[in-house]
Amino acid sequence: MSSPSVSVSEELEQRNRLPTLLEVLGRRTLAPTDLFSFYIYMRDQQRSVDYLDFWLDVSQHMSLCRHYVRELRRSMLVETPELEKAPSKRTSEGLDNFRMDGDSPPNSEKLESQDQAVSDYLRSQNGNGKNGKAGHNNHSPRGSLGSRHSEIKAASLERPRPSFKNSDDTQTNSNSPGHTVARADIRASAEKILYTFVLPGSEREIVLPEMILNRIIHAIEEEGRDDPEVFNDAKEYVFQAMERDAFPGFLQAKALGNLVPLSVLLRLGLGLACLFAGLWGGYYMILTNKSRATRCWLIIPYLLGSHLLVAYQYKIDVFMAFFSYSEYTFMNWSKIREPYVRKLIMKRALMAFVLFHVIALLLLVLFIFVPGTNF
Incomplete structure (x- = not known):
């Protein structure tokens, strides 16, 4: 049994320093150095909010994939209660490394291994479904993804990134039918990121190294992949760019002053x-x-x-x-x-x-x- 982790309020009291970018993006800070304030700063002062939107959308895509695999594992356990006793079954091979511990405290090493398991499982599904690849390559038109998840997210963009209050928990911990994630939703989410931020000439194109850009396009367009690992390099590149170019100015403006x-x-x-x-x-x-x-x-x-x-x-x-x-x-x-x-x-x-x-x-x-x- 894991020991209880430090709560957010206790962490804030113990943290006798300025927050890091990872803590801000992880929603572990409060105003005026919270994620909402950082979004406003990137939009109004840095003029590069597309990079932050890309990072948040990729994180949301990862959350969607976790939710899909979690639901799939739950449904398989309900239908076949003896599943855990027979790990050699092919239906469970991709889910053995994924644990349903969404209520446990966040741990970076555990999340990293969990995310890797999610990506491996989604890739294995693509590999087993070669005959469905043609269907995967029928790309949805930009802005009409056709999934409930995408409709909710598109409607939420009327206000700058409103889901700053632990949105992952509200999506992943619900058992209501309205939160069911289909495999097509994951594909639609990956394509939306590709068409919105990555492709040259896209609506909100961000500048990425050509090697990373070509790798993402090839993985989605040619290989039919939609697992979160496709965006790992781009996400890390964007994170480092924000940490180097934008975050110091954000701390200077919000932690040492209180005026725009x-x-x-x-x-x-x-x-x-x-x-x-x-x-x-x-x-x-x-x-x-x-x-x-x-x-x-x-x-x-x-x-x-x-x-x-x-x-x-x-x-x-x-x-x-x-x-x-x-x-x-x-x-x-x-x-x-x-x-x-x-x-x-x-x-x-x-x-x-x-x-x-x-x-x-x-x-x-x-x-x-x-x-x-x-x-």
Whole structure:
């Protein structure tokens, strides 16, 4: 009996560091470094959301294959209860390595071996069904896959990747007829990935090395394969590309700040305007020899200007950070729930708070003690 694993909440409390890309994609992080925030960042700032969509679709394809094999094994055990006692039967050879432990805690080594068993079994089915290969090569038109799974997934694309709440569990742990997966659904899922992301000139083509590209096309078009192993190299390539090119910027934007670029630029413009108004007012009061008490009113534009300029420099809104809020799209805020990120942003907010007050006070002192003149 396996020992109980650490729950997600306990893992979050123990993780005294920034999350990795694998943890973000595995839905083991919270806002603002969760998968939904990463999707928004890839869409709005990195402008390369197709790579993330490809990775997610391949992962969903893997989940579909697991569900298919799990259902097949369950149905065979129900029909032939003595199946486990006769592992030599040909019908069970491909399922011997696949265990129905969908409710057990995720383990990377176990999942890897399980995924390999799924791919091996699906390839063996293709090998045993050579006479059905012609049917496999009748590709479905793009966007009309004809399976319940594909219809649900296509409808869900109205909102950016909504299935960020452990979608695998909702699909694989249900015994309802509506969640039954047919072999044709797996083929349709593989073809959809091919026609949407991989083929040259496709709707949302991603850049892949030619060797990987040709290998995927040959496996699906010529060999009639649809097992998840077909996309392994491309998935790893896309993961490394996101980890190298996009993820550092995502952490910089979300773990060290709480503003989106449009808000940052807006604060720059308003900050310069407030600072200019304060400086103009200061020179005016000096030239008209206003009293020091009157010049104290200059603290208002100096505070506003320095606050907005510091917010631009640190990409952080101090007061929203004190309330643990982060902006994921312009003027849309969400609660900061990742513990380590909350501590980081709070430290930077305190530093920014002290800094803009110091700047405002220095400017005020400068213009208060400068002797006035009369025209």
